[in-house]
Structures are given as C-alpha cells and as structure tokens.
Amino acid sequence: MKNILLALVISSGLSLVAGAQSKFSLGPNAGVGASWLDNTPNRKTKLAGNAGLSLVYSAAEHFGIGLDAKYSFEGGKYSANGQTTTTDLNYFRVPLKAIYFFNSYGHKVRPKVFVGPSFGFLSGGQTKIESPVVTQTVNSKDFYKSFDFGVTAGAGLNVRLVSNTWFNADVNYLHGITDIRPGTNQHNRNLGVNVGVNFGL
Numbered sequence: 669m670k671n672i673l674l675a676l677v678i679s680s681g682l683s684l685v686a687g688a689q690s691k692f693s694l695g696p697n698a699g700v701g702a703s704w705l706d707n708t709p710n711r712k713t714k715l716a717g718n719a720g721l722s723l724v725y726s727a728a729e730h731f732g733i734g735l736d737a738k739y740s741f742e743g744g745k746y747s748a749n750g751q752t753t754t755t756d757l758n759y760f761r762v763p764l765k766a767i768y769f770f771n772s773y774g775h776k777v778r779p780k781v782f783v784g785p786s787f788g789f790l791s792g793g794q795t796k797i798e799s800p801v802v803t804q805t806v807n808s809k810d811f812y813k814s815f816d817f818g819v820t821a822g823a824g825l826n827v828r829l830v831s832n833t834w835f836n837a838d839v840n841y842l843h844g845i846t847d848i849r850p851g852t853n854q855h856n857r858n859l860g861v862n863v864g865v866n867f868g869l
Contacts, residue, residue: 691725691726691727692723692724692725692868692869693723693724693834693866693867693868693869694722694723694866694867695721695722695836695864695866695867696719696720696721696722696864696865697719697720697721697722697736697738697836697862697863698717698718698719698720698862698863698864699717699719699860699861699862699863700715700716700717700861701717701858701860701861702714702716702858702859702860703715703716703742703743703856703858703859704745704857704858705743705744705746705755705848705854705856705857706854706855706857707852707853707855708746708748708753708854709746709747709748710746710747710748711744711745711746712744712745713744713745714754714756715741716740716741716743716858716860717740717741717860718738718739718740718741718761718860718862719738719739720736720737720738720739721737721738722734722735722736722836722864722866723735723736724866726769729769729772729773730768730769731766731767731769732766732769733764733765733766733767734763734765734766734767734782734784735762735763735765736761736762736763737762738760738761738762738763739758739759739760739761739791740758740759740788741756741757741758742756742757742758742856742858743755743756743757743793743808744857750799751797751798751799752797753795753796753797754795754796754798755793755795755796755808755812756793756794756795756808757793757808757812757848757856758790758791758792758793758808759788759789759790759816760788760789760791761786761788761789762787762788762789763784763785763786763787763820764785764786764787765782765783765784765820766782766783766784767780767781767782768780768781769826776827776828777825777826777828778826778828779823779824779825779826780823780824780825780826780838781821781822782820782821782822782823782838782840783820783821783822784819784821785817785818785819785820786817786818786819786820786842787815787816787817788816788817788818789815789816790808790809790812790813790815790816792807792808792809793807793809793812794806794808795807795808795811812848813846813847813848813849813850816844816846816856817844817845817846818842818843818844818845818855818856819842819843819845820840820841820843821840821841822838822840822841823838823839824836824837824838824839824862825837825838826866829865831868832867832868833865833867834865834868835863835865836862836863836864836865836866837861837863838861838862839859839860839861840859840860840861840862841858841859842856842857842858842859843855843857844856844857
C-alpha cells in the first residue's frame with residue numbers, strides 16, 4: 669500500500685512538471701522545530717528538522733499545488749514507571765499541499781496559507797530507554813510502523829528576490845492521524861519553521 673501511495677504522489681509531481689513548465693518552480697527547502705508523540709505520559713518535545721526539495725505548480729494567480737520530498741527527523745520523549753524513553757523517528761516525508769496566495773503576481777511579497785496530506789515512510793532512528801539501573805538502545809524500525817499518514821497546515825510568505833526567484837518562509841504544523849506504534853495510539857506531532865528558495869522553470 670505504501671509503495672502504491674508513493675508511486676502516485678511521485679507520478680503526480682512528474683505530471684505537473686511535464687504539463688505546465690511555465691507555472692512550475694523548484695528549489696531546496698529546510699526547517700527546524702519541535703516534535704512530540706501524543707498519548708504518552710509526561711511527554712516532552714525534542715528537536716526536529718528536515719531538508720529536501722519543494723515543488724510548486726500555480727495555474728492561477730491565487731492558487732497553487734505544492735509537493736515536497738524531504739528527509740525529516742522527528743520523534744518524542746516521555747517518562748513512566750521510573751523509565752525515560754527518547755524516540756528518534758527518521759522519515760522520508762512527502763507532503764502534498766493546496767496553497768492559497770494573497771496579493772497578485774506583481775507584488776514582491778505574497779502571503780500564503782496551505783493545507784494537505786502528508787505521507788511518511790520510516791527509514792530509521794533509535795529508541796533509548798533509560799532507568800536508574802540500565803540503559804537500552806533499540807532500532808525504532810523494530811517497534812514503529814513503516815508508514816505514517818497525517819495532515820500538514822501552515823502559513824508563510826513568498827518574497828521575490830529577482831524575476832522568477834522566490835524566497836519562501838513558513839510556519840507549519842504536522843498532525844499525525846495513523847497509529848505509529850501498534851497498540852499504543854501514539855501519533856506524530858510536529859511544529860516548525862521552514863525556509864527555502866524556489867526557481868521558476
């Protein structure tokens with residue numbers, strides 16, 4: 669199922685490129701923030717980050733479709749029964765976003781809001797379980813599901829640097845929907861700031 673979803677997302681992005689080059693932009697994007705796991709006792713946030721590519725197709729002045737391909741460092745920290753668990757979850761994450769742009773093409777600064785599904789494919793990470801007696805480190809892939817589905821939403825700005833080149837900055841939130849660990853009802857949560865530059869093609 670996850671392979672089919674990934675193939676559909678990638679093929680959608682390729683279709684956008686092939687179908688409307690003049691409305692398409694591509695560029696590097698990276699971000700930093702905090703992540704946590706809900707439905708865990710005494711939960712705390714941990715440092716999160718991501719880096720990858722951002723694609724945007726805009727067929728109309730105020731509407732666009734964004735497709736990102738990123739490597740994302742997520743997870744969380746919690747404690748119970750004298751143990752502290754720190755979980756690192758590394759995903760190849762593909763958010764697909766519907767974007768609304770304010771202002772017109774001629775404006776240098778264009779605020780935006782966006783929302784859409786996010787598909788995560790677990791690639792690695794470690795889970796450390798610490799107690800006063802012993803510390804144990806295990807592979808997160810042995811305990812957490814390989815696929816995560818959620819919703820991403822946010823707001824930001826596009827600032828034109830030169831013709832067909834835009835600096836992007838946004839605040840985004842990821843709300844995981846699927847249970848990432850069997851029998852625990854845990855979900856990914858992530859809040860961060862992303863910046864990047866897109867070049868028109």
